[in-house]
Amino acid sequence: MIRRLSLLLLLLCSTSATSQTLMILGDSLSAGYQMPIEQAWASLLSQQLSEKGKNVTVINASISGDTSGNGLARLPGLLTKHHPDVVLVELGANDGLRGFPPTLITNNLRQIVQQIQSSDAKAIVMQIRMPPNYGKRYTTMFYEVFAKVAQQEKVPLIPFYLEQIITKPEWIMPDGLHPRPEAQSWIAHYMANELLPYL
Template structure:
């Protein structure tokens, strides 16, 4: 019985280590704005990734209304608490909607990528685009932050999923900005399609003889 208990504990431990851990740090687009957490696309992502033979534990640390500065303050504790293998940064929209200088989110995101790399995890950046509230020049300068950072920091850059959602009025809330519950399964599938090539499965620890 003692050996059986040991083997059960060891098996559970190996299974726990075999799943990739993905931390999502984002704003309302990932937090599940005005819906329950289990309806939001990050909660649906693990099942969507299983279709690509990816076993992934998703930790959604997104907070509605967060700017890059807010998330930069939260990030060290999140990295320490969750020890992720990958961190997806879906941030910047609130900086842009508030008219912050593009240098501010660029510097904050650069610091976040550095912190993620120093922790031993891999950063994944999502492209963010904003409405032309402050003019086309500002919108273009803001959008350019992301490919610039991806090149400088050598991190993967994902397309902006909202661009595929906002063209479907039935998928958008009445505010004209946030995906509704109906859109979440599609976003999860779309994210899985783009994420799965980037998520390598960690090797299980070897048994000691």
């Protein structure tokens, strides 16, 4: 009986030791824009990671419309509340759509990453790209922000999932920016593969 209890305790401890909390700090691209939250890719991500052998609790702290400045303001409270092991930063699209200066976006993202690291969590940054109608000069400068932040802060940079589905009209809403519910399971699978090496 004692041996059985000891074995059970060992199994529980080992499961607990390998479990992680992943927080997604993002905007409408992660919040499940115009759909029930349970359909959003972030809500499907935990199951995808579980199928790949990772025990990860996913906290979706994304809010539609958030800029990098909004995320920076919300971050201290989120870190205190959730104590994540890993934070995926998916912010910047709304900054770009509003024409914010790339230097402002860079500074905000760097502060976000630094706060995450100060909390002993691992930061991962997602690359974001602007539609071409914003002009080549601005879209190029905007695109370079994310690699610059990742390089300066020495954190992983993962690809922008939207680039993989933007050419599929059946997966994109009429606004040309947001994925439909039909695309969410594919996004969750794609994101699980991208995040796996860092979990």
